Amino acid sequence: MLKPIVLETFVSDRRVAYNNGLTDKTAILYEGSTYMLKPASLDANGMYQSTAVSEFLGSHIYELLGIPAHETLLADYRGRPSVLCKDFLLADGSKDLELFEFRAVASEFSIKNHISSAHPGQREPLTSVLQVLSGSDFLEPVRAGAISRFWQMFVVDSFIENYDRHTGNWGYIYDKGTGEVSLAPVYDCAGSFNPQHGDADLSLLLTKDPKDILYRMDFGYETAAFSGDSPNVKLTLEHVLANIENKGAAEAVVELVPKISDSLSDIFDLVGSIGTLSDTRKEYILTTLQYRFDNILVPAYHMAAERGAANVCREDDTPTLSSLAAGAQLASKGLRPAAGQPANEHGHPSNPAR
Numbered sequence: 107m108l109k110p111i112v113l114e115t116f117v118s119d120r121r122v123a124y125n126n127g128l129t130d131k132t133a134i135l136y137e138g139s140t141y142m143l144k145p146a147s148l149d150a151n152g153m154y155q156s157t158a159v160s161e162f163l164g165s166h167i168y169e170l171l172g173i174p175a176h177e178t179l180l181a182d183y184r185g186r187p188s189v190l191c192k193d194f195l196l197a198d199g200s201k202d203l204e205l206f207e208f209r210a211v212a213s214e215f216s217i218k219n220h221i222s223s224a225h226p227g228q229r230e231p232l233t234s235v236l237q238v239l240s241g242s243d244f245l246e247p248v249r250a251g252a253i254s255r256f257w258q259m260f261v262v263d264s265f266i267e268n269y270d271r272h273t274g275n276w277g278y279i280y281d282k283g284t285g286e287v288s289l290a291p292v293y294d295c296a297g298s299f300n301p302q303h304g305d306a307d308l309s310l311l312l313t314k315d316p317k318d319i320l321y322r323m324d325f326g327y328e329t330a331a332f333s334g335d336s337p338n339v340k341l342t343l344e345h346v347l348a349n350i351e352n353k354g355a356a357e358a359v360v361e362l363v364p365k366i367s368d369s370l371s372d373i374f375d376l377v378g379s380i381g382t383l384s385d386t387r388k389e390y391i392l393t394t395l396q397y398r399f400d401n402i403l404v405p406a407y408h409m410a411a412e413r414g415a416a417n418v419c420r421e422d423d424t425p426t427l428s429s430l431a432a433g434a435q436l437a438s439k440g441l442r443p444a445a446g447q448p449a450n451e452h453g454h455p456s457n458p459a460r
Contacts, residue, residue: 107381110180111136111190116143122193129157129296133193140193141179144296145186153304157296158189159383163391164266164295165191166376170369171362173258176293180382187382194291195279202283205290209273211245212238229333230273232341236352247287248278255289257358263298264343264402265366267394270297272331299394305386312390343402347409356410363407366399 119140122133131144144161146154161178168175177192195203212230215221215238235256239245245252256276263271275294278287300308334341346355366373377383377391 108180108379109381110182110187113143113181113183113188116183122196134190136179136190140196141190142193143181143183143188143190145183145188149302149304151304154187156187156299156301156383156387158187159380159387160298160301161189161191161294161296163377163380164268164298165292167266167373168262168292168295170372170376171262171365173255173262174289174291175295176291180380182382189296191293194293200281200283202281204280204282205277206244206280206287207274207277208235208238211242211278212273214244215242218243229331229340232332232334232346235273235332244287245278248289251289252278253354254358255292257352257354258362259292260343260346260355261358261362261403261406262292262366264406265395265398266295266298267300267398268295268298269340270294270331299387299391305384308390309386312386312393343406344409347406347413356413359403359406359410363403366403370395370399 116134116136119133119135122140124131124133124142129144129147131142134141134143144158146156146158149155158180162180165175165178176194179190179192181188181190195205212234219241221234221237239249239253239256259271259276262268276292277290279290280287303311332341334345343355343359346352347359373395374392377388377395380388383391
């Protein structure tokens with residue numbers, strides 16, 4: 107069972123200052139390395155949000171799929187749920203590395219090309235993001251990798267319910283000494299798995315029809331903070347594949363959906379191993395992952411196959427999980443399937459949460 111690192115105090119690393127954004131964060135030294143300490147915030151009911159666990163889980167799911175991600179550790183700072191995120195700019199002892207978030211790259215591109223970017227608070231149109239990825243001088247040395255990584259994030263964020271992948275939380279590493287540009291590992295997955303809602307809200311959601319798990323209680327069916335033609339509408343992976351001719355999106359689906367299928371058991375084991383998660387939140391996360399796989403990623407895979415994406419599996423290799431197998435996977439964790447889910451392979455309609 108995974109237990110958090112207990113911190114009663116810490117040694118600050120004042121060589122680094124992090125932009126606090128919407129949450130408190132500070133640089134500390136832990137076991138000889140620099141980490142960002144991110145304690146959870148309180149919700150409107152005075153309960154801690156589950157952002158720390160979401161950050162930890164999101165980054166580890168990326169790693170399980172072979173995508174470089176922020177190294178994270180669960181922590182408890184004086185009773186406050188927290189996460190430690192290793193500073194990847196200082197990991198090799200270099201002092202010349204700088205993080206360029208995508209929004210900074212986009213601003214440079216917009217100014218150079220006399221293009222208006224989204225106003226603060228507006229969602230960036232996906233077409234604008236793709237224009238920067240394909241045309242930015244800064245990204246020239248890593249263009250193919252940058253485009254591939256963007257679509258990888260889009261697919262995985264769709265899977266882990268990360269609605270907060272905006273242009274300020276992914277980017278690139280610039281070496282000021284050599285001028286080299288490289289891809290930063292994926293970071294900031296704290297918006298995954300509905301962290302702002304407590305157990306009471308999640309319990310209510312779990313009583314609904316399984317397809318409703320795809321819907322956020324107050325936001326709707328969504329994936330990332332990018333807009334389509336309307337700035338007020340976030341895009342889903344299904345919408346992108348159905349309405350935007352983009353080979354990169356289809357290739358990412360074809361690459362990752364089989365990997366996700368093969369990794370589901372390990373991902374479920376990881377969720378089940380976190381001792382600080384309540385049974386209700388575990389059930390919500392497992393149910394969400396299963397249904398988003400079955401109802402977002404598998405249909406997207408079929409659409410990508412129909413579009414003739416490179417290296418599509420043969421029909422008999424198509425990664426799908428039957429509803430019986432889905433129920434069995436949830437039952438194996440000691441958690442009941444959501445209302446309306448078919449019985450597992452042993453014929454049991456549900457397993458009470460322990």
